Amino acid sequence: MKVFSKGGANSSKTSKKIQEEINKEVDEKVNVLRTISFVTTKVLSVSLFIIFIQSFLYVKSYLAKDGYDNVYITKGFRSFDAEQERLGQTSLLPLKKSEQTKYVDTRSWKLNTFELTYCTTGLAQVFLHFIFCVTVVLFDYVLFYILNLVRIHGSLELGIRSNGTITIVVHGNGPVADFYRVIFQGLDNNEGFSSNLHFSRCLPSPNIPYALNIPVFLALYLVAIGVVCLRGYGMRLRRKISAYYYPEQENARIAFLHKTIQNSRAGVQRFLRQHVRSTHKECTIKDQLRFSKWLRSKCQCLEKVLPNRNQRKCMSCGQTDTESGSSLKNCTEEKAGETCKAMYCVDCNAALAGVCPLCCDNDVALKE
Secondary structure, three states, X not given: OEOOOOOOOOOOOOHHHHHHHHHHHHHHHHHHHHHHHHHHHHHHHHHHHHHHHHHHHHHHHHHHOOOOOXXXXXHHHHHHHHHHHHOOOOOOOOOOHHHHOOOEEOOOOOOOXXXXXXXXXXXXXXXXXHHHHHHHHHHHHHHHHHHHHHHHHOOOEEEEEEEEEEOOEOOOOOHHHHHHHHHHOOOOEEEEEEEEEEHHHHOOOOOOOXXXXXXXXXXXXXXXHHHHHOHHHHHHHHHHHHHHHOHHHHHHHHHHHHHHHHHHHHOHHXXXXXXXHHHHHHHHHHHHOOHHHHHHHHOHHHOOOOOOOOOXXXXXXXXXXXXXXXXXXXXXXXXXXXXXXXXXXXXXXXXXXXXXXXXXXXXXOOOO
8 A cells, every 4th residue: 555645845044044134134233223322422422522622722712812702892891991081091982894893892783794704604514414314304205115115016915726645556466455445445635725925014014204303303403593693692602701700811801902903093013012912921821831841840851852842933923033034133121120031033123113012011011
C-alpha cells in the first residue's frame, strides 16, 4: 500500500530574521534622534555661555573705552549739558541735523540709522529660518501625499490555491489482495485549499499633517520679528543697565561724549587731544586686565614664552616706528612727580602743536 501526497512552501527569509532587521532599523532611527537631542542640548548650553561671554566683553569695553557704544543722548547727558550752559559754556543741544543720524536720543521712539542696521541683519536671519520652516512643512505634506498614493495603489489581494491527492494502491494477486482492493475502492481523497493574503496591513497609514501647527508657526515668527525690531530698544536698555551699576564710569562717558561732539565742531587739534586721553585710558585698563601679564608676574619662567604686548607706538594714531617711517618722539614732561611715557609720531606731534594731552589739563579730564 502506498500513500501519495503533494504540497510545498517557499520563503526567502524566516520571520525571526525579518524581525531582527526591523528592530535594527528602528534602533538606527532612535539613535539618530538621540544624537540630535544631545546636540541640541549642548547647543543651548553653548548659547548661554556665549551670552555670558558677550556680556562680559561688553562690560569690559564699557569700562575701558569711553567711546565704546557711546552714542546715546541720555537724561544724564542733557543734565550735564544744562550744567555746562549754566557755567557759561556753549550748549550742544539740540543736535545739528547731521549729528542726529549719528547719535541716539533715548527719548525718541524712532530708531536711528545704525539701530535699523542691526534690525535689518536680524530680519534677514529670521527670513532665512522662515524659508527653512516652510521647506520642512512642504516636505511633510509631500511625504504624506506620496505615502497616501502608496496606500491607495498598493492595496493588493493575493489568492493562493493548492490541491492535495491521496491514492491507495494495493499490489499483489490473490484473494487477500482482491479483498483489500474491494475495501479501499473509492477511498481516494482529492482535497484542495485556498488562502487570500491582504497587503493592506503592511502598507503605511499616513496621517494628514496637523494644519493647526501652521498658525502657531506664523505666530512664533511674528514674535521673532517683533523681538528683532525691538533690538534697538534692547541696546538702549543695555546701556542704561550698565550706567546704573557703574555711575562713575557713566559720568566719565557723558563728559567724553559731550567733549567729543564739542571737539568735532571745534576742530581736529582738540579732538586729537581727547582721543589721546581716551586711548591712554583704554591701554592702561587693558594692561591691568591682561591675563598674560598676570601669569608672567606669578611665574618668571613664562617671561620668554608669553608675548610681550608692550610696543613702542604713537599714542594718537597707534603706528609703530616701522609703520610711521620715522622715529617716535617721547614726551619728557613731568606730572605729579612722574615722567610722562607717551610717544608720538612726527605727524601727530605736529598736529598736537607739540603739546602732550596727557600732561595738559585744558580739556576734559577723563576718569583715571
